Amino acid sequence: MSLTTLLVEDDMDLAASLIDYLELESINCDHAFNGLHGVELALENAYDVILLDIMVPGLDGLGVCEKLRREGIDTPILMLTARDTLDDKVAGFSAGTDDYLVKPFAMKELLFRIRALAKRRSSQVKIFTVEDLEIDLHAHEVRRGGAVIHLTPTEWELIKELVSKSPEIVSRRSLERALWGDDVPESNSLNVHLHKLRQKIDGSASVQLIHTAPGVGVSLRGSDG
Structure with missing residues (x-):
């Protein structure tokens, strides 16, 4: 059975590459360009994993994560970001993310993380x-x-x-x-x-x-x- 993911990413070239790669691996991927649209899609649909860039317009990744957890969404969230300091990671986990992948990353590692997260529901939900x-x-x-x-x-x-x-x-x-x-x-x-x-x-x-x-x-x- 294929997995369904939501990608919240404002870099259109990166988004297109990720979507094409995931679909080759039988992973369906909806895409939101900004945080507010990402929240809307996450509340309307059921996903196995949410891929969330931290620097998206409208509502940043931390805000998206916090809002979804307040709404009771227990979909695992994998945060994608170029920020790799300990403070950045702490902020992400505090907001409710389940995993953290620093850009640039290998597609195979992304695939591994998605499949691992899809086997469970998030413990971060409030x-x-x-x-x-x-x-x-x-x-x-x-x-x-x-x-x-x-x-x-x-x-x-x-x-x-x-x-x-x-x-x-x-x-x-x-x-x-x-x-x-x-x-x-x-x-x-x-x-x-x-x-x-x-x-x-x-x-x-x-x-x-x-x-x-x-x-x-x-x-x-x-x-x-």
Whole structure:
């Protein structure tokens, strides 16, 4: 299956070269010339990876990144820039980027980074939403239907792990490792915590969001997931 990317880049020659190369590798690429158009496309469409130049007109790459994370967009972002100082990289990661590639770069390295990022969702997203559930990962707040849900520290670690892979299934081993590392208790502790979390998140709601795949794991997804 081909990947879909969004390239936000104002250098038209570089953009054309990148798009041609990626399409030869079966990676579809939408293009935005400025930051505001990039935000618009990212909010309207689903992409596997966003390629974001830091020096674009309208709204620079840092501003684009920050806005998308505030909007709950968890698409991995690869920042492309000629700025290579530590301060520049810190600013990029603080804004919500997932990876950093300094110009000039080899096309093969870009391809490798894209394929690696496309296998996961970003951990930089600030707000995650599914159906009427909203999880603010920075403020440690959970709401469903506008009502605040109070989670224990263990339940919070569980929901974070489910969010990081949503809507994919998370294996029981991954959930156990998120809670206890390699020191997993010899009991049904995971089942107990999952049951309590499901009661708080789903309760009597008409749409269930926490789903168990027997023998496989657990997923957090909506009705269309």
